[in-house]
Amino acid sequence: MEFGSGSPGDHHHHHDGSSDSQRRKKRYHRHTANQIQRLESMFKECPHPDEKQRLQLSRELGLAPRQIKFWFQNRRTQMKAQHERADNCALRAENDKIRCENIAIREALKNVICPSCGGPPMNDDCYFDEQKLRLENAQLKEELDRVSSIAAKYIGRPISQLPPVQPIHISSLDLSMGTFASQGLGGPSLDLDLLPGSSSSPMLNVPPFQPACLSDMDKSLMSDIASNAMEEMIRLLQTNEPLWMKGADGRDVLDLDSYERMFPKANSHLKNPNVHVEASRDSGVVIMNGLTLVDMFMDPNKWMELFPTIVTMARTIEVISSGMMGSHSGSLQLMYEELQVLSPLVSTREFYFLRYCQQIEQGLWAIVDVSYDFPQDNQFAPQYRSHRLPSGVFIQDMPNGYSKVTWIEHVEIEDKTPVHRLYRNLIYSGIAFGAQRWLTTLQRMCERIACLMVTGNSTRDLGGVIPSPEGKRSMMKLAQRMVTNFCASISASAGHRWTTLSGSGMNEIGVRVTVHKSSDPGQPNGVVLSAATTIWLPIPPQTVFNFFKDEKKRPQWDVLSNGNAVQEVAHIANGPHPGNCISVLRAFNSSQNNMLILQESCVDSSGSLVVYCPVDLPAINIAMSGEDPSYIPLLPSGFTISPDGQADQDGGGASTSTSTGSRVMGGGSGPGSGGSLITVAFQILVSSLPSAKLNMESVTTVNSLIGNTVQHIKAALNCPSS
Incomplete structure (x- = not known):
């Protein structure tokens, strides 16, 4: 994909609607990780530094004294808000405790015997319980009438005349090895709960999706992370060798040594022997216009419909920024997704990540995904590390309703359990969850949607x-x-x-x-x-x-x-x-x-x-x-x-991921x-x-x-x- 001349930032000046906001954004100073670390350690020692201490920090960190002063003011405000939240939690807990005691007392009162007549005391709730049952009965009757009318329309007779429901056999066709009947089949009865995971439908198993209660500082940090990820992904897109090398099968795979030189990260997780990296890039043309694709990527339900063979679950936890109406440009969401390979032998992968969309120029969008690391005590903190480094797609409009899509996948995965031997090559070669699988699935689903239309x-x-x-x-x-x-x-x-x-x-x-x-x-x-x-x-x-x-x-x-x-x-x-x-x-x-x-x-x-x-x-x-x-x-x-x-x-060549030379992730057959x-x-x-x-x-x-x-x-x- 080509962006034309100049860097992506240059394109913003050509659009009247976004130039002012871009200039304001450029004036905003983002602190580096080292600066924040030094400020935090100072805050622990002294939350109210005097002018001399602020000047010393200013010299050390290369920040203006006013920036130091404002940072400490904001940090004190945040700390006060955290204490207030903790107090509120304590009060809520006390409130819940009193409510439980109240319920226990009311339950005990139900068992009290009246000394004069020997019967139970009068229960004030009987009337309300009866009313509740009457209401439920009316709702059930209404539902029955609705279903009955549907049955009468499609089957030709009301539901009351239908035979009782029988369990469906294994197949509509004759089953030579035996069928199931509504009664027991003889032999010992196996309780449902003996099989783990039997108590609920698989679709009901969802992680906590209640709002994350993000502070303004959290949201500001997320915006910074998303912006930096977008910059990294654009560079990943525009750079070829030696950053991206051709694998034995012609796929673009990432050379980790070159990547670490270009994007040095202090918190590298590669020291963990159970963590492996998968990185790949692919591009192709799909039969869908760019804006429709962007809309489907930013809507978790449409995202699931677009990738039913890969995405088993997707949710937006919180919208950080809704972006520009009609183009999603500037939209930032905190999301959750669960990804699968189509076999029960392969563990699913869970990601909590930021999805950020930006319209680079007319007819050209970039959507970047990057993991957001929650503290270990947070409800969203994963048990195992599935970390998404800056990844995502570039979508460029083409004539006649087509789009060119370039897809980048870059993840660090900590294996929950050893990868099953049958799937080891597929997983470690980067094929199972790689850019090629995403892109070919997208192309096929877009063809299906086009046929539907x-x-x-x-x-x-x-x-x-x-x-x-x-x-x-x-x-x-x-x-x-x-x-x-x-x-x-x-x-x-x-x-x-x-x-x-x-x-x-x-x-x-x-x-x-x-x-x-x-x-x-x-x-x-x-x-x-x-x-x-x-x-x-x-x-x-x-x-x-x-x-x-x-x-x-x-x-x-x-x-x-x-x-x-x-x-x-x-x-x-x-x-x-x-x-x-x-x-x-x-x-x-x-x-x-x-x-x-x-x-x-x-x-x-x-x-x-x-x-x-x-x-x-x-x-x-x-x-x-x-x-x-x-x-x-x-x-x-x-x-x-x-x-x-x-x-x-x-003899097409061995997997490059097992090479003892340059580390190339995502290679293979x-x-x-x-x-x-x-x-x-x-x-x-x-x-x-x-x-x-x-x-x-x-x-x-x-x-x-x-x-x-x-x-x-x-x-x-x-x-x-x-």
Whole structure:
């Protein structure tokens, strides 16, 4: 990307609206870390220095006496505010204690017996309790009426006439190895709580997102950090060799020695042997205009929708500065995000970071992310170090609604646990979370959004199944929710703790299971069992993806189809690559003719996935008619396919991250070389009763289901079974 002549700062003088604020900003003096450290140590010894002491500090630090004086005044004000907050906390604690005593006394009074009649005393709260129950009953009746009217509209009869809800079987297709019933399946009952992480839905596990209660000094410091990060990222963008070197696969990787010479940091964390650095850079063209991209990056919900295969959770904790209306320029947010590789074997990464957006010139934006280090006693302080150094994107408008995006990733990661051996090459080569994965995912999702916006009927349906553009959009929305649900179901986040089943017989990794109670509108109510395993195959990822994508080969791996062939009855393209599409499949010779399979496949150079889900015919008709598909229950299963990160088998060069010479982080083999890492995952509704116990036979069945699927895949691809 080119900025034209001059430094980025020069461009500000050409715009009338921002020149005054920029001049004011230049007059603002930022203290260095060393100056602040010296001032803080002096403050501890003497909060009220006299004129002589201030003059001495002025000479030592190269600051004006007035600056010294004002700094100490501000620090005293901040200290006073902290003491007041501490006093307030103490008073609140005392208040809570009195309130608890009050509740305890009221509870004790309820058990008092009246001496005259021997009965309980009159309770003043009975009337209010009764009123509360009446109100809840009215609300529930209203909800029932609403659901009943929806059911009558879509199913053709009111909900009162429907048969009682039965738990959904493992698949819409016949299951040769046994199905689940609403009653117990015999054998010992396994309590839900025996499986860790079972008490809540995975989507409910969120860190504290209450406001961070930032002081003006905190916000000023954050602004300084963000501005410095922006300057560093612009230099990272504009500099090539020797700072950025070409890896064996042609990717831009960072030379750490050159980086440390250019950006010396006193607080380097590389001395910790468990911390490793990943840094990479990539650029490409995406089919979306710059301002729309900026808007999606600055909105955490849109950010999650844009990267469903990478971002499992994102939240804005506090908006430090809202920036200019309409362009986000100057916007600064304190954010949280959790990132994943699509396998339960790889720990998620959590970041608390500042996201700062600046419009460099007309049609050119920069968005920088940089970690903000909270004190260890703060609620936001991470247990393990996932530190984002200045990283982010440059977005430049191009003709016809396209943008050129340059992406820089630069992180220091402390491994929570040793990286699983299957994923070691992928992680340490920088491919797993590198700039290339982010950018290729962005390109693919922008193509998908462009297809969603096309009003013309670009679908290939065999028999006029999807009648309108609205129907296409509704189907795409349903499929996107299916993919997002699937990605969340195999996440290794804290709310999704996995239990490994031993004795699976197919590999030493075993099958990992987790269970949660589902109550979301888009999921079937009840107890859901998720199970997954990851295998390595000595076959390129594209070959594996083509195998799963080929509907003619489905009977070879889909053990639930009983060898029945499937036919594609509707097809929606998600971009120019034929592998990016949504399909509706119908199974031949199935005893359940009213069930179809909704499937989405996604592929780019960083990996691919095939996600599918049984959906009954009435629900498919709802989506195809253009109605809101939000309430259609989905329980998807599928496969993720990643490169293994190993060097090209044909001698394409070893990973540069293991070089004993110059330290180059993020080198390694290209995604197309080596073998494949395949995660096989199923979700099963064990019971439609949220209070049900998980039967041990259910676990045994899903273990067998995954084991048989893996054996079928290996046999079909001529791989050894052990």
